[in-house]
Amino acid sequence: METRRLGELLRAEGLIADRDLSSALTLQTEIGGRLGGLLLRLGAVAEADLLAVLSRQLDVPVLPAEARPTAQAVEAFLADAGPRIWWADREAVAWRGAEGRLFCAALDPLAPLLRERLAQLTDEPVAYHLASRAFIDGFRPGATAGLEHGATSDAARLRELALEAPVIDFVNGLFAEALNRRASDVHLEPFERRFVVRMRIDGQLVDMRAGPRADFDAVCSRIKLLSGMDIGERRLPQDGRQSIRVAGQELDLRVSTLPSAWGESLVLRLLGKSSRLQTLAELGLDADRAHRLVAMVEKPNGVVLVSGPTGSGKTTTIYRLLTHLHNGARKIVTIEDPIEFDLPGVVQVQARGDIGLTFAAGLRSILRQDPDVIMVGEIRDPETARIAIQAALTGHMVISTVHTNSALAAVARLKDLGVEGFLLADVVRGVVGQRLARRLCVHCTRPSDPAQAAVHERAAAEWGVVTADEPGRWAEPVGCERCAGTGYLGRFGLYEIADGDAALERCIRDGADEAAMERAARRRGFINLFEDGVAKARLGLTTLAEISRIAAPAETPLETA
Ligand SMILES: [Zn+2]
Incomplete structure (x- = not known):
C-alpha cells in the first residue's frame, strides 16, 4: 500500500494544482470530510483520476464497468443486510455477483464499520471495490433513474x-x-x-x-x-x-x-458545546435560594424535579447543579435528549428512542453502573417515573424535569404517572418551577419616568411584591445596535422553589391539592414565578410587560400601563 498522503500523490502526478489542494485542506479544517470528496466538490480533480490514485493508495481496485451489478442484485442482497439508510450513510452498496461471489463497492471501502458489518453478515471473502459517487447514489433509497449506467438521479442532482x-x-x-x-x-x-x-x-x-x-x-x-x-x-x-x-x-x-x-x-x-455555562447567580437566583437549591440536590438520595415548558432553561439549571455536585467523590450519570452541553467528569448518555434506548431503558442501565447522582432528561411516562422513584428509594439522588406549569404541579403529574403518594412523599427533596425572561439591554435601557414608575410600584404593591425599605428601580426598553433594536439582550431565570420539607411531605401523603400545598409552602417563604418576576422588574432587570407575557398567573388581571 502507498503510504504517501492523497494530496501529495495527486500533486506528484500533476493531477491537481497546489492552489486547489490548499483550498481543499482549508475547507477540510472548516467543515470536515474526506479530502477526495472536497477536491471533487471544488472541481479540482476529475473523479476518474481521483479513483485511480485512491485505488493505488488504498490498494483496492476500482469497480470495472463490466462488474457493475443490476439494481435487482443489489436490492436482493441489501434487503437482508440491515436498514437501507445505513448503507446509504456509509456510501456503500453490496451484492452477490453472477458466480455467487460477494461484492462491496464504496467511496471508502476501508471503513471499519463497513468491514465489520459484512463480517457479521458472512464468513465468505468479500471483493471490495472503489466506486464513484454517482454509482453509489444510484442505489440510495428513493433513487430511480438508470442505475446500471450511473446516470444522474434526482438525489445526485440535489447533491x-x-x-x-x-x-x-x-x-x-x-x-x-x-x-x-x-x-x-x-x-x-x-x-x-x-x-x-x-x-x-x-x-x-x-x-x-x-x-x-x-x-x-x-x-x-x-x-x-x-x-x-x-x-x-x-x-x-x-x-x-x-x-x-x-x-x-x-x-x-x-x-x-x-x-x-x-x-x-x-x-x-x-x-x-464550548459556550460557557451560566452560574446560578447569573441564572437569576439570589444567594439564599441558590443555597437552598444546592442543599436539595446534595442530599444523599431522593428526587428533585424542575418543571416548565420547553425552552424555559430547566436543563441549564440542572447542568449548573450537576457541575456543583461534581467533586470527584460522586459518580454522576445522565440520560438526555439532546445532550445540550458537555459536562466534564459527568457520564452523559444520549437517549435514542429509535434503537430502544429510551429514558426508562437508559435509567435501568445506569442503575447498574453504581451511580450516586442520576439526571433523567424528562419524566413523561409511567415506566420512567416508576424506575426514577425506585432509584431514589434505593439511595440515589435523581434529578429530572417534568412538563408542568408550576413547581407544585409536578407532584400531581407524578401521581398521574402512577407513583403512589406515600412513596412520593418519602423521596421528594424539592420541586422547582422555571421560566426565562428577557433581560433589558444594559447598553440602552433607561429608568422609567417618575409617573410611570409610580404606576408600576402601585401594581407591584397590589401583588404583594413591594418591600417598604427600598424604592423600585423600574426601567424601560429603548433599543440599540447591540440588541438589534429590541431593547432586550440575553435572558435570565424566574424561579419558584418549594423545599421537600416535613410540611410538603405531609401534604403529599394526605393528597392535598396544589393550592393547599402552596399555602403551606408560603408560610415558609415560597414566592411564585410571577412574584419573582415582578421583584426582578422592580430591580430594573426586565419589564412588567415581559413578566406578564411569560409568567402571569391566569387569574391575575394585568394592567401595567
Ligand atoms: Zn440595546
Whole structure:
C-alpha cells in the first residue's frame, strides 16, 4: 500500500494544482470530510483520476464497468443486510455477483464499520471495490433513474446543487449569523415564490432574510447533506444531526425536515458545546435560594424535579447543579435528549428512542453502573417515573424535569404517572418551577419616568411584591445596535422553589391539592414565578410587560400601563 498522503500523490502526478489542494485542506479544517470528496466538490480533480490514485493508495481496485451489478442484485442482497439508510450513510452498496461471489463497492471501502458489518453478515471473502459517487447514489433509497449506467438521479442532482460554492457560502453564512446573534434555532420556510429564514433569539422568532424560491432546493439539500440525511427523500419528515465547526467553534447541529406545500420546511437547532455555562447567580437566583437549591440536590438520595415548558432553561439549571455536585467523590450519570452541553467528569448518555434506548431503558442501565447522582432528561411516562422513584428509594439522588406549569404541579403529574403518594412523599427533596425572561439591554435601557414608575410600584404593591425599605428601580426598553433594536439582550431565570420539607411531605401523603400545598409552602417563604418576576422588574432587570407575557398567573388581571 502507498503510504504517501492523497494530496501529495495527486500533486506528484500533476493531477491537481497546489492552489486547489490548499483550498481543499482549508475547507477540510472548516467543515470536515474526506479530502477526495472536497477536491471533487471544488472541481479540482476529475473523479476518474481521483479513483485511480485512491485505488493505488488504498490498494483496492476500482469497480470495472463490466462488474457493475443490476439494481435487482443489489436490492436482493441489501434487503437482508440491515436498514437501507445505513448503507446509504456509509456510501456503500453490496451484492452477490453472477458466480455467487460477494461484492462491496464504496467511496471508502476501508471503513471499519463497513468491514465489520459484512463480517457479521458472512464468513465468505468479500471483493471490495472503489466506486464513484454517482454509482453509489444510484442505489440510495428513493433513487430511480438508470442505475446500471450511473446516470444522474434526482438525489445526485440535489447533491451536485448542494456542493456549489455559493450554496456552501450561504449556509455557512447562516450558521455564522446564528452564532453571532446567539440564536437557538434557525427556521427555513419555503413558499410559492420565495423562502424565508427566521431565527429564534432570546426565545423570540426574528425575520433574518429571504431568498428566491428557485434557490431553496440547493440550500435545503446542503443542510440535509451536512446533517447526514437522505438527500433523495423529500416526501417524508427526517431528523439528522452532525457535529460541525463554525468560526472555530464546535457545534452540534440538529435538523428536522417537514414536507410542506412548497417544499421541505427546515428547523435547525445549534447547540454550542464550548459556550460557557451560566452560574446560578447569573441564572437569576439570589444567594439564599441558590443555597437552598444546592442543599436539595446534595442530599444523599431522593428526587428533585424542575418543571416548565420547553425552552424555559430547566436543563441549564440542572447542568449548573450537576457541575456543583461534581467533586470527584460522586459518580454522576445522565440520560438526555439532546445532550445540550458537555459536562466534564459527568457520564452523559444520549437517549435514542429509535434503537430502544429510551429514558426508562437508559435509567435501568445506569442503575447498574453504581451511580450516586442520576439526571433523567424528562419524566413523561409511567415506566420512567416508576424506575426514577425506585432509584431514589434505593439511595440515589435523581434529578429530572417534568412538563408542568408550576413547581407544585409536578407532584400531581407524578401521581398521574402512577407513583403512589406515600412513596412520593418519602423521596421528594424539592420541586422547582422555571421560566426565562428577557433581560433589558444594559447598553440602552433607561429608568422609567417618575409617573410611570409610580404606576408600576402601585401594581407591584397590589401583588404583594413591594418591600417598604427600598424604592423600585423600574426601567424601560429603548433599543440599540447591540440588541438589534429590541431593547432586550440575553435572558435570565424566574424561579419558584418549594423545599421537600416535613410540611410538603405531609401534604403529599394526605393528597392535598396544589393550592393547599402552596399555602403551606408560603408560610415558609415560597414566592411564585410571577412574584419573582415582578421583584426582578422592580430591580430594573426586565419589564412588567415581559413578566406578564411569560409568567402571569391566569387569574391575575394585568394592567401595567
Ligand atoms: Zn440595546
